[in-house]
Amino acid sequence: MSEEKFDCIIVGAGPAGSTAAYELARQGLEVLLVEKGDKPGSKNMMGGRLYCYSLHRIIPNFWEEAPVERRVEKEELSFLTEHGAMTISLDNEVLGEAPSHSYVVLRADFDAWLAGKAEEAGAMIATGIRVDDLLWAGGKVCGIKAGEDEILSDVVIAADGVNSLLAQRAGLRGELRPEHVSVGAKSVIALPEKTIEDRFCLRGNEGAARLFVGAGTKGAPGGGFLYTNKESVSFGLVFNLGALIKAGVSVAEAVEDFKFHPAIRPLLEGGEVVEYSAHLVPEAGLAMKPRLFTGGMLVAGDAAGFVINTGFMVRGMDLAVTSGALAAKAVIAAKEKGDFSADTLKIYEDFLRQSHVYSDLEAYKNVPELLEEPDMYTTLPALVVDILTDLFKVKGNPPERVQKMVMRHIRQKTSFWKLAKIGWKGARSI
Amino acid sequence: MKRLSIQERLALDKFQVDHEEPHITINKDICRRCVLKPCTFVCPAALYTWNGEDISFDHAGCLECGACRVACTGKAITWNYPRGTFGVNYRYG
Numbered sequence: 001m002s003e004e005k006f007d008c009i010i011v012g013a014g015p016a017g018s019t020a021a022y023e024l025a026r027q028g029l030e031v032l033l034v035e036k037g038d039k040p041g042s043k044n045m046m047g048g049r050l051y052c053y054s055l056h057r058i059i060p061n062f063w064e065e066a067p068v069e070r071r072v073e074k075e076e077l078s079f080l081t082e083h084g085a086m087t088i089s090l091d092n093e094v095l096g097e098a099p100s101h102s103y104v105v106l107r108a109d110f111d112a113w114l115a116g117k118a119e120e121a122g123a124m125i126a127t128g129i130r131v132d133d134l135l136w137a138g139g140k141v142c143g144i145k146a147g148e149d150e151i152l153s154d155v156v157i158a159a160d161g162v163n164s165l166l167a168q169r170a171g172l173r174g175e176l177r178p179e180h181v182s183v184g185a186k187s188v189i190a191l192p193e194k195t196i197e198d199r200f201c202l203r204g205n206e207g208a209a210r211l212f213v214g215a216g217t218k219g220a221p222g223g224g225f226l227y228t229n230k231e232s233v234s235f236g237l238v239f240n241l242g243a244l245i246k247a248g249v250s251v252a253e254a255v256e257d258f259k260f261h262p263a264i265r266p267l268l269e270g271g272e273v274v275e276y277s278a279h280l281v282p283e284a285g286l287a288m289k290p291r292l293f294t295g296g297m298l299v300a301g302d303a304a305g306f307v308i309n310t311g312f313m314v315r316g317m318d319l320a321v322t323s324g325a326l327a328a329k330a331v332i333a334a335k336e337k338g339d340f341s342a343d344t345l346k347i348y349e350d351f352l353r354q355s356h357v358y359s360d361l362e363a364y365k366n367v368p369e370l371l372e373e374p375d376m377y378t379t380l381p382a383l384v385v386d387i388l389t390d391l392f393k394v395k396g397n398p399p400e401r402v403q404k405m406v407m408r409h410i411r412q413k414t415s416f417w418k419l420a421k422i423g424w425k426g427a428r429s430i
Numbered sequence: 431m432k433r434l435s436i437q438e439r440l441a442l443d444k445f446q447v448d449h450e451e452p453h454i455t456i457n458k459d460i461c462r463r464c465v466l467k468p469c470t471f472v473c474p475a476a477l478y479t480w481n482g483e484d485i486s487f488d489h490a491g492c493l494e495c496g497a498c499r500v501a502c503t504g505k506a507i508t509w510n511y512p513r514g515t516f517g518v519n520y521r522y523g
Binding site: 036037038041042043044045046106107108109110111127128129130146147162163165175176177178181183184185187188232234239241244245248249250251252253255256259260265268269270271273274275276277278279280 | 431433434436439440442443446466468471472473474475476493494495496497499500501503509510511512513514515517518519520521522523
């Protein structure tokens with residue numbers, strides 16, 4: 001194997017890596033896609049949803065052939081107290097209109113399919129191989145080391161995920177900071193197709209996406225999620241790691257406790273847990289961006305921290321796909337020039353700057369500041385749930401004027417000043 | 431609906447445990463001095479436990495998320511992915 005030299009070695013067969021491999025192989029480059037899992041997808045998990053527009057630009061109407069679950073046409077955001085829930089629910093067929101729609105996906109099958117597309121296009125895939133180190137020559141990366149094997153290439157694309165040990169080895173990034181990542185844990189819970197449709201008011205292939213703020217994380221910054229698959233739901237919690245360390249909440253306990261919240265339990269009743277999984281989510285956007293290139297190397301996807309969490313939606317795969325495609329575009333430009341130095345490869349960052357990846361990250365760059373506001377997870381859910389509860393409850397006493405009741409709750413739980421501060425942060429961030 | 435212990439949940443997953451080369455090793459001397467011991471609650475698989483004297487840890491059952499590595503600011507944890515083909519194999523993901 002060491003005799004051979006590839007145009008590009010891509011580490012990690014997730015959406016960034018497989019898209020890059022697909023694009024490069026289609027242009028006739030010699031590509032090796034290396035994956036540590038037994039098969040592509042076997043190490044990958046997420047909460048559950050893929051926004052389609054970006055992969056549609058690479059593989060038009062990919063959802064017609066890819067293993068996708070349900071098309072999201074129902075969006076719900078709930079504020080939870082220990083006993084109650086206030087839910088904003090949006091049903092709209094427009095949400096399902098291609099290509100600005102989204103699908104719930106299960107990554108083991110989906111990622112295997114996408115890697116298969118790269119292979120069909122001519123990329124070579126090597127699975128079950130952990131890349132241990134980079135090879136260097138003349139100050140540039142020139143290949144990878146995996147066990148005893150050394151494999152050479154003009155460029156290495158590190159698409160090795162949020163923990164990107166390769167970006168770290170290349171000196172492009174230091175240690176991840178706890179406040180920059182979240183830890184997510186999820187149970188896939190099998191339920192009959194008909195039960196899912198009945199419980200979530202869905203027809204046919206329609207799907208629901210639900211996010212939960214408040215009691216699920218026991219008041220710690222983070223949130224719950226529930227996405228409907230065809231015959232299961234993906235259900236779990238995400239915690240900001242920095243805040244979690246201070247809160248001292250057990251992730252393994254909290255995610256199981258959450259199943260029994262009064263607003264959740266009826267949705268899951270009778271379901272059978274078939275898998276339990278966990279992952280880190282890079283959530284600090286541009287604040288955690290590593291250097292994205294060096295001589296002979298580029299960084300894409302989660303490895304580059306390309307995830308957006310706005311509090312009401314979470315996007316990662318769509319950004320991974322675009323960054324993988326743009327990394328491929330940069331490699332092609334470098335190959336045409338016959339120069340793989342940092343000076344040439346920096347065009348990757350220019351491509352990203354001109355793309356939606358940077359404009360999206362830039363647009364939501366103040367959100368992490370809002371999401372670290374502790375009141376978002378305790379005071380706000382309590383306020384909305386308790387005000388609405390008083391509004392709908394008939395006690396047989398002389399009624400309190402609504403305005404007075406609202407003021408009373410605000411004074412009891414927080415202050416106008418604090419609310420205004422959150423409102424201001426919210427307005428600034430989205 | 432039954433509450434599942436973490437052991438019951440991990441038993442549902444498919445693992446290929448590397449008995450020769452654990453992918454995570456810990457320096458227990460550092461752990462003894464650590465006040466917060468975040469590994470004992472941030473690990474979604476609850477693989478780290480404090481018995482009053484030592485941290486005990488088992489790499490079998492690791493979901494390879496990396497939370498312990500990032501949370502352990504005392505640098506007691508040496509973390510890598512498992513060798514190729516070893517570790518967790520998600521069937522759903």
